[in-house]
Amino acid sequence: MRIEVTAGSLEEVLSEGFRAFNGPHVGPHGWMPLQLAVFRDGDRQPAGGIVAHCYAAWVHVAMFWLPEDLRRQGLGAKLLREVEREAAARGCIGAYLDTLSFQARPFYEKQGYRLFGELPDCPPGGARYFMMKRFDSATGGKDVQA
Secondary structure, eight states: OOOOOOOSOOHHHHHHHHHHHHHHHHTTOOOEEEEEEEOOTTOSSOOEEEEEEEETTEEEEEEEEOOGGGSSSSHHHHHHHHHHHHHHHTTOOEEEEEEETTSSHHHHHHTTOEEEEEEETSSTTSEEEEEEEEEEGGGTSEEOOO
């Protein structure tokens, strides 16, 4: 046996192993990508959006970005609600994400997300916040926890 740093594609091997091992425990809530793109009128390239995935009945918002000129207009809240709505339609019971201390924690709190963990000094002098929101399937993604 040997261990080495690699730039090759290890992700596919690990994903296949996780699917085989976790499948019996996760059931019908397997991996399902969920992406929303924002396009400026007339543009073919996305200006921003959300990359997420549904797994184990939760949606993980992995990346969420809008350019500065598209912020503070309600578009971010609309995108997040749409991801939540689609995730709930796919059987998810909640959403989780992380954000850095200089990023968007107040925005997520305004959308009903609550802190469930913190990693100090990530980056040094700052923090990484882990946030979640449970859905009520009858209300299409509205928070059901205080």
